[in-house]
Amino acid sequence: MSEVLVRLEGIAKSFLGVPVLRGVDLDLRAGEVHALMGENGAGKSTLLKVLAGVHRPDSGRILMGDNEVTFSTPRDAQAAGIAIIHQELNLLPHRTVAQNVFLGREPVKRGRVDRRAMEAETRRLLEWLGEEGIEPAAEVAGLSVAQRQVVEIVKALSTDAAVLAMDEPTAALAEQEVELLYDLVARLRERGMAILYVSHRMREVFDLSQRVTVLKDGAFVACSPTGELTSDQLVRQMVGRPLATLYPKRAAEPGHVRIALCGAGNGRVRDLTFEVRAGEIVGLAGLQGSGRSAIARAIWGLEPFTSGVLEVDGKPTRISNPRSAVRNGIGFVTEDRKGDGLALRQSVRDNALLVRRAALRGAAARRTSDLTELLSSVAVAARGPHQEVRYLSGGNQQKIVLGKWLAVRPHILIVDEPTRGIDVGAKQAVYQLLRDLAGDGVAVLMISSELPELIGMSDRILVMHEGALAGELPAGASEEAVMGLATGHGIGEVA
Numbered sequence: 001m002s003e004v005l006v007r008l009e010g011i012a013k014s015f016l017g018v019p020v021l022r023g024v025d026l027d028l029r030a031g032e033v034h035a036l037m038g039e040n041g042a043g044k045s046t047l048l049k050v051l052a053g054v055h056r057p058d059s060g061r062i063l064m065g066d067n068e069v070t071f072s073t074p075r076d077a078q079a080a081g082i083a084i085i086h087q088e089l090n091l092l093p094h095r096t097v098a099q100n101v102f103l104g105r106e107p108v109k110r111g112r113v114d115r116r117a118m119e120a121e122t123r124r125l126l127e128w129l130g131e132e133g134i135e136p137a138a139e140v141a142g143l144s145v146a147q148r149q150v151v152e153i154v155k156a157l158s159t160d161a162a163v164l165a166m167d168e169p170t171a172a173l174a175e176q177e178v179e180l181l182y183d184l185v186a187r188l189r190e191r192g193m194a195i196l197y198v199s200h201r202m203r204e205v206f207d208l209s210q211r212v213t214v215l216k217d218g219a220f221v222a223c224s225p226t227g228e229l230t231s232d233q234l235v236r237q238m239v240g241r242p243l244a245t246l247y248p249k250r251a252a253e254p255g256h257v258r259i260a261l262c263g264a265g266n267g268r269v270r271d272l273t274f275e276v277r278a279g280e281i282v283g284l285a286g287l288q289g290s291g292r293s294a295i296a297r298a299i300w301g302l303e304p305f306t307s308g309v310l311e312v313d314g315k316p317t318r319i320s321n322p323r324s325a326v327r328n329g330i331g332f333v334t335e336d337r338k339g340d341g342l343a344l345r346q347s348v349r350d351n352a353l354l355v356r357r358a359a360l361r362g363a364a365a366r367r368t369s370d371l372t373e374l375l376s377s378v379a380v381a382a383r384g385p386h387q388e389v390r391y392l393s394g395g396n397q398q399k400i401v402l403g404k405w406l407a408v409r410p411h412i413l414i415v416d417e418p419t420r421g422i423d424v425g426a427k428q429a430v431y432q433l434l435r436d437l438a439g440d441g442v443a444v445l446m447i448s449s450e451l452p453e454l455i456g457m458s459d460r461i462l463v464m465h466e467g468a469l470a471g472e473l474p475a476g477a478s479e480e481a482v483m484g485l486a487t488g489h490g491i492g493e494v495a
Contacts, residue, residue, distance in 0.1 A: 002029035002030045002031050002032055003030045005029065005030055005081075006026055006163050007025075008025060008060065008062055008063075008387050009063065010023045010061070011023070011047065011050055011059075011060035012057060012063075013055060014049060014058055019218055020046045021046055021050070021057070021218075022043075022219040022279060023060065024047060026047070026213055028163055029194055030192045032189070033189060033195045033209040033212045034194070035215050035226065036212075037212055037238060038215035038238055039239060039423040040424070041217075041260075042216055044215060045167070050071075051165060052082065052084040052165070053075070053296070054077050057149060065410075069134075070240035074113050078159050081159075081162035082163045083159060085156065085164065085167065088461070089148050093141035094141055095140060096136065096138060097122060097136050097138050098136040101121075101155045102121075102158065103293060104119045105115075105159075107121075107238070112485075118136070119137055120136075121158065123136050124134035125154045126150075130183075131150050131154075134150060145177065146177035151300070156313065161193070163193070164193055164335040165195075169181055173452065182208065184287075200427075201288055203452075207227060210225065211223060211224065211226060212226050212234065214234070214238055216238060217381065223363050227351070235424055241243065247431055247456035250437040255278035255279050255325075256277060256278055256314075258276055258277060258312070259275065259299070259310070260274070261273055261274040261308065264305045264308030264309055264311045266305050267303075268291055268298075269468070270467055270468055271469075272469060274462055274469065274472070276358065276412050276442040278380065278443055279443075281435070281444040281457055282445050282446070282462060284445060284446065285464065285482050285486055286355045286483075287487070290467070292484065296414045296445070296448075299414060300322055300414065301320055301322050301323075301325045312329065326410075330410055330411070330412045330413075331405035331414065333414065333415040335447070342401060343389070344388070348380065348385050348389055348400060349384070349386060352400055352405060352407060362395060379399065380396050395426025395429065396431060398418065398422055402430065402433055406437075412442065412443045416447045417448060417449065418446065419431075431456075432455075451482055452479070454482070455476065455479065460473070463486050465485060465487070466488070471485045
């Protein structure tokens, strides 16, 4: 058994008298990835903040070796060898890689910052990680998300961290970038780091971790060797119900064609011909850059089609901007809910009515009488309609992103990564909402990087490869079949 580097025993924490953690135990071992799972609100983020020195526990203790330690500030935790990489990366975009790595700890020579020393040490750490494609003098703004995560890891290594906590590290990564992260985690394990890995993605947990701890309602549920668990058992521990109930079944057969493309294309995609019917959920698969999101942006009028025909309810239609898309009954749920889907500092009420006020006119735009019914229909858990959206969980934020489209009752709804960064329970609520919309005659085009989700929810799956349709697969197709088309190895194998 590996050496235990950090042990949390009986950690409890309350805010304003409300218990958030209830006697949680957790230990982190050298050379091991320990996954931490649970629904939003289970206490994962609070436990991370206790480990990072952001919060002091009300009771319980933290042990490093045989010594009890107290972290009053994040700097205390950092000095003890603990580093946290948050989901929203904490880098300054217009400074260099080396400047970010040594931010607040710059080496000084003769009274001035020693830039050469910073860059030399940053290069050494990058090489130690096996990452030679990032220049220490490069500006962070020019790096990909995956490269920025590498910079965060190098930043942690520069503090001599022995324990690394990663919070949803793949939430914003493309499929090919996830593989790079897998390699990095493997290298860190080989070098003896203890890694606490927080993720909602089952595949990552089973691929990367050796043990998994589950929290529910702030309490410890179980800690098990990952190899002794199935996906169904893990879901039961988290939400108390089996995985088989996650994806709701189609209630009715598809109706008439809501949207159809014939030979459509622009600078990003070409010769697209497909249709989506009323009551149907059609999945759109493909690797990052294959053209999935470009299709959504074109239909939505952000980068309109320049060739071919787009028909809405049987009529050739020109969508030149998002306002005309809305007026033609098309809604679009962006993959970046915080950046593009919500006004985070505005209220639940204002966000729920955002599309109605922007796209409609007169009394229809001002109507608020159905707000309570609207929020109830998407089961938003908030203190009230005046609560700022930034204080809601990711799952409730996503429900509002969907709910704002219900306010204008679209006939066609495009959803791009509809469950990114939300827990299993919230995912099920989103899936049920999408299936209910389809049951009411909405045509749903769903883009997702999570193949189990795409296969579980779709009535048909369209697969993109290098800007063109590689083929179509039926409901229940295998992951291998989807990936075969997505990588170009199965082109022509159309259902």
